[in-house]
Amino acid sequence: WLVRPADHEDVAAVAAAVGELLVELGGTPAPTMAMQATVRDLLGSPWAGAVIVAESAGALVGVLAASWQLAIHVPGRYALIQDLWVDRAWRGRAIGGALLAALFERARGQRLDRIEVGLPRASFAEIAATESFYRTNGFVALGPRMRAVL
Numbered sequence: 611w612l613v614r615p616a617d618h619e620d621v622a623a624v625a626a627a628v629g630e631l632l633v634e635l636g637g638t639p640a641p642t643m644a645m646q647a648t649v650r651d652l653l654g655s656p657w658a659g660a661v662i663v664a665e666s667a668g669a670l671v672g673v674l675a676a677s678w679q680l681a682i683h684v685p686g687r688y689a690l691i692q693d694l695w696v697d698r699a700w701r702g703r704a705i706g707g708a709l710l711a712a713l714f715e716r717a718r719g720q721r722l723d724r725i726e727v728g729l730p731r732a733s734f735a736e737i738a739a740t741e742s743f744y745r746t747n748g749f750v751a752l753g754p755r756m757r758a759v760l
Contacts, residue, residue: 611671611700613708615716616661621649623670624661631673631695635730652677659689662712664696664705671700674709678720689717691727710747718760725749725758 616624625646629639639645652661652675664672675693680686691713696705717725727744730737741756749756 611664611666611703611705613662613664613672613705613712615712616649616653616663616673618650618653620661620663620670621646621653624649624663624673624675627670627673627695627697628675628693630697631693634695635734649675659692660713660716662709662716664700664709666700670697672696672705672709674713676713676717676725678722679726684724686724687720687722688724688726689713689720689722691725694727706743707747714758714760723760725760726752726755728755 625642625648628645629642632639649661652659657678659675659677662674663670673693673695674691676689676691679688679690681688694706694709696709713725727749730740734740741751744756744758748758750758
């Protein structure tokens with residue numbers, strides 16, 4: 611597998627992956643066309659954020675989407691992870707960490723000084739594993755979010 615920036619050929623697969631993530635988290639995905647339009651918007655607006663994918667043999671096995679933010683309460687620009695998904699069959703192979711590493715590199719290139727992620731509901735069956743994954747990758751708890759300082 612390899613990690614790379616998403617491109618316009620990935621739009622449908624990225625939207626489908628995020629749909630799978632939402633179902634896993636107990637949510638309902640937005641209409642497919644709307645999700646695909648948003649992926650296209652992110653890909654066409656590098657000032658808005660980034661979409662990074664992991665692929666193996668031409669199939670997506672991981673997706674990370676982040677938006678660039680600006681805050682007053684903790685001054686400065688930062689990245690907010692909106693979606694991070696790794697196909698169940700590919701978990702435990704360091705793909706999630708590689709997606710985060712690619713985001714960290716991209717964020718540094720944008721002169722962002724931190725990355726934040728919102729955690730799933732406490733009732734999510736894999737919340738402990740999710741928190742452990744982010745801690746292992748340099749994040750610390752911030753209430754319902756976690757933060758990594760670059």
